[in-house]
Amino acid sequence: MAAVGVLVAVAGYLTVQYVSGGRGSDQCTVRSADGSYRLTPEQAANAATISAVGTRRGMPERAVTIALATALQESALHNLDHGDRDSLGLFQQRPSQGWGTERQIIDPVYAAGKFYEHLAKVPGYSRLPLTEAAQRVQRSGFPQAYAKHEPDAALLAAALTGRTPAALDCEPPRTTAGT
Numbered sequence: 001m002a003a004v005g006v007l008v009a010v011a012g013y014l015t016v017q018y019v020s021g022g023r024g025s026d027q028c029t030v031r032s033a034d035g036s037y038r039l040t041p042e043q044a045a046n047a048a049t050i051s052a053v054g055t056r057r058g059m060p061e062r063a064v065t066i067a068l069a070t071a072l073q074e075s076a077l078h079n080l081d082h083g084d085r086d087s088l089g090l091f092q093q094r095p096s097q098g099w100g101t102e103r104q105i106i107d108p109v110y111a112a113g114k115f116y117e118h119l120a121k122v123p124g125y126s127r128l129p130l131t132e133a134a135q136r137v138q139r140s141g142f143p144q145a146y147a148k149h150e151p152d153a154a155l156l157a158a159a160l161t162g163r164t165p166a167a168l169d170c171e172p173p174r175t176t177a178g179t
Contacts (some may be wrong), residue, residue: 028170030159037152041170043077046090046108051160053112059090059119061161067115070134070151073146079108091115091138 028044030037038178039047050071054064071077074092086094086102089111093099104110117124118137130150135143159167 026171028168030155030168032155032158032164032167035151035155037155039077042079044168044170046071046077046079047156048160049108050090050112050115051157053109054116055141055161057113057116057120059116060097060126061157061163063116063119064161065150065153066119066125066130066133067112067158069130069149070115070138070147072149072153073134073140074138079106081106 026041028039028041030039047068050067051064053069054067068077069129071090073088074087077090080092085090086096088094088102090108091111091113091114093105093114095102095105099105099114100110105114115137119133121134122128122133123165126137128136129147130153131143131146134140134146140146154175155164155167
């Protein structure tokens, strides 16, 4: 339960920093012995939200990795208000396909919850290749595209679920001389 509190705090902090007009950090980095991944505060906040929703639902780290890889492919962790046909949000879910209303789908907490709801119904999803698990949820035209995001998603999931402590760092904004 403490992990959920930490994730919610991280998501809240990053969201405030992003919404505050750039007075906070302008770049975040996840680091571990396995590598590093850079992202914006907006992307970090969305990744933290996806992770927090999964953790709150009792989903394992593998589920969080699958969700993050899917959102990286579908939206680059940006909460999009447009997409192919009527696709919206972090996971490019479609109202016409029963994912929810437009308003619901662009809510990151709702969208992540719907993704996990569908993933949990996939038998043995945690043992499937990431591409297959994501495809069973998303029904994408390009299922192999999820694979390229697995290393970064695994790195993010390890940091955001607490398995790799103190792995996420957001740098202060750059300033110019004389300001």
